Amino acid sequence: MKAVLLHAYGDAEALRVEEVLKPQPGADEVLIRIEAASVNYADIVRRRGDPYPLPTPLPAILGSEAAGVVDAVGLGVTTLHPGDRVFAFFGGDGLGGYAEYALAGVDNVIKLDPRLDLDVASTLVVAGVTAFQMLKEAGRLKPGESVFIPGGAGGVGNYAIQLAKILGAGRVIAGASTPERRQQALARGADHAVDSIAADWPREVKRLTGGRGADVVLDMVGGSFFDQALAALAPFGRLVVYGTASRRPSSFVAQRLMPMNQAVIGYYVSHWFKARSDEAQKAFDTVAELVTQKRLHVEVAGRLPLEGAGEAHRIMEARQATGKYVLKPSLTGPLS
Numbered sequence: 001m002k003a004v005l006l007h008a009y010g011d012a013e014a015l016r017v018e019e020v021l022k023p024q025p026g027a028d029e030v031l032i033r034i035e036a037a038s039v040n041y042a043d044i045v046r047r048r049g050d051p052y053p054l055p056t057p058l059p060a061i062l063g064s065e066a067a068g069v070v071d072a073v074g075l076g077v078t079t080l081h082p083g084d085r086v087f088a089f090f091g092g093d094g095l096g097g098y099a100e101y102a103l104a105g106v107d108n109v110i111k112l113d114p115r116l117d118l119d120v121a122s123t124l125v126v127a128g129v130t131a132f133q134m135l136k137e138a139g140r141l142k143p144g145e146s147v148f149i150p151g152g153a154g155g156v157g158n159y160a161i162q163l164a165k166i167l168g169a170g171r172v173i174a175g176a177s178t179p180e181r182r183q184q185a186l187a188r189g190a191d192h193a194v195d196s197i198a199a200d201w202p203r204e205v206k207r208l209t210g211g212r213g214a215d216v217v218l219d220m221v222g223g224s225f226f227d228q229a230l231a232a233l234a235p236f237g238r239l240v241v242y243g244t245a246s247r248r249p250s251s252f253v254a255q256r257l258m259p260m261n262q263a264v265i266g267y268y269v270s271h272w273f274k275a276r277s278d279e280a281q282k283a284f285d286t287v288a289e290l291v292t293q294k295r296l297h298v299e300v301a302g303r304l305p306l307e308g309a310g311e312a313h314r315i316m317e318a319r320q321a322t323g324k325y326v327l328k329p330s331l332t333g334p335l336s
Contacts, residue, residue, distance in 0.1 A: 002329065003099035004309045006060045009049030012310035012317070015062070015098075023103045025074035030109045032088050036122040036303075037066040037097035039312040039325040040155070041220075041245065047313065050247060053268070062309075063327075065089050066097030067112065067122040077106050085112045087121050087284075091270050097122075098309055100329040107277060110284060113292055120291060120298045123155065123324045128287040128298075129280065130242065130269045131159035134218060135167055137279070138240045138265045143168030145215035148205050148232055150175035150196050150225075152185030154316075155324045156242075159287075160218065161188045162296050173208055175201060177319055184322050188297075202232035213237060223248030235260040242267040299323030305331035 001022045004015050025031045042064050046056040056062075070084040080086065088104040090096040095103060112121050135141045147164045151157040152174025164172045174185035175196030182193035194204045206213050213234035219226055220243030227250070229239050241250075241264060257263065272280040290296035301323030304312055312325040 001100040002306055003061050004063075004306050004327075006047055006056075006062060007058060009047065009055075009058070012047070012313040014047060015310045015313065017306050017309075020099075022101050025072050025077075025103060027075045028077060028106050029074040029103050030070055030077060030080055030086070030088070030106055031072040032066070032068045032086060032102050032104060032109070033071045034066045034097055034100060034102055034329055035068040035118045036326040036328055037063045037099075038122040038126060039309070039316065039327060040064050040126040041243065041316060042126060043096075043098075044313050044317055045243075048247075050244070061096050061099050061102070063090060063097030063099070063102070065122055065125045066102060067118040068102075070109075071101060073106075080106065080109060080111060085114065085116075085118065086110060087112055087124060089125050089270075089273055091274070098306060098327055100306075108273065110281070113288060115292045116288060119300050119303065119326050119328070121288070122326055123298055123300070124284060124287055124291070125269060125273075127155040127324060128159045128291075128296075129272075129283045130267070131156050131163050132283050132287050133269070133272060133280075134240045134242060134267050135160065135164055135216065137283075138267045139216040139218075139238045141167050141169060141216050144170040146171040146173065146209050146212075146234070147216040147218075148173045148175065148214040148229075149185075149190070149218055151220060152176045152188070152190055152193060153181035153322050154319075155321070156220070157185065158188055158299055158323060159296070161185060161190050163287075163290075165189050166290065166295060171209065171214075173205055173214060181319075181322065202228050205232040209234065216240065218242065220245055222246045222250050226250035226252065230256060230262070230264075233260075233262050235262070237262050239264045240267050241265070301325055303328050303331065305329070
């Protein structure tokens with residue numbers, strides 16, 4: 001079978017399509033014929049060798065999530081059968097979804113509603129469940145509260161803007177780096193969009209919230225952005241940290257939180273699926289149902305063959321993605 005292999009950490013050119021042996025399912029495992037593998041920023045972090053939370057072992061097949069059809073099941077698997085349409089979540093152990101076939105533990109495989117498009121279904125956890133749980137569980141967003149969402153034109157941002165509205169947010173402020181991307185965030189439902197690379201963006205967030213700041217702020221950048229996020233946070237506000245795209249550590253003095261009774265919460269979707277699988281499953285079901293009801297729109301910005309993995313990574317690293325990119329092993333021919 002074909003798979004995208006990573007033999008050494010590096011740039012997007014380190015991703016190579018190779019022929020490898022088709023795996024066979026062991027006990028409590030499911031073999032899936034991949035129809036669509038979502039490309040996520042977490043894959044880029046792993047490709048570079050950055051801790052997420054630990055470096056990915058090599059050689060590796062990247063891909064945190066995918067959707068497809070069950071090809072075979074191992075001993076002990078009774079809830080899934082060949083032919084079932086499923087979503088699979090991979091835990092970053094170096095064997096992911098950038099391939100024609102992939103193995104997943106049965107606990108990480110979810111049978112899909114037949115109404116769900118598989119390309120869209122492949123994006124439901126790393127972007128969708130992440131956005132939902134950051135707002136509802138970690139950020140404890142209440143109806144009428146304000147929220148600041150950086151990366152408003154990206155995959156998580158697209159979900160988060162819409163979900164914040166569905167959850168009853170009173171004011172949704174998106175951050176984006178260019179006028180075009182800010183316009184895209186507004187088109188997705190944000191009430192306001194600010195230049196998130198400007199040094200004074202926290203002041204703009206405060207202006208838009210009557211001087212108070214946002215009740216919930218999301219941070220996937222780290223470094224100096226973390227300090228800016230704290231400056232944009234309202235009294236009793238919650239700052240949810242879910243990434244370090246800047247590759248720089250944050251300077252954090254906990255006592256800064258005391259005067260305004262603020263909180264910083266970390267979020268990592270893989271741990272939710274391992275430690276609180278029932279809650280993660282409920283979040284998945286909620287997001288999936290919102291999609292099938294057409295209350296939540298998922299933009300698939302590009303569909304590429306496996307050979308396009310490097311191109312998808314380059315687009316995302318350049319912050320040019322305006323939605324989700326998926327790899328489709330069934331596609332052949334030149335990139336488009």
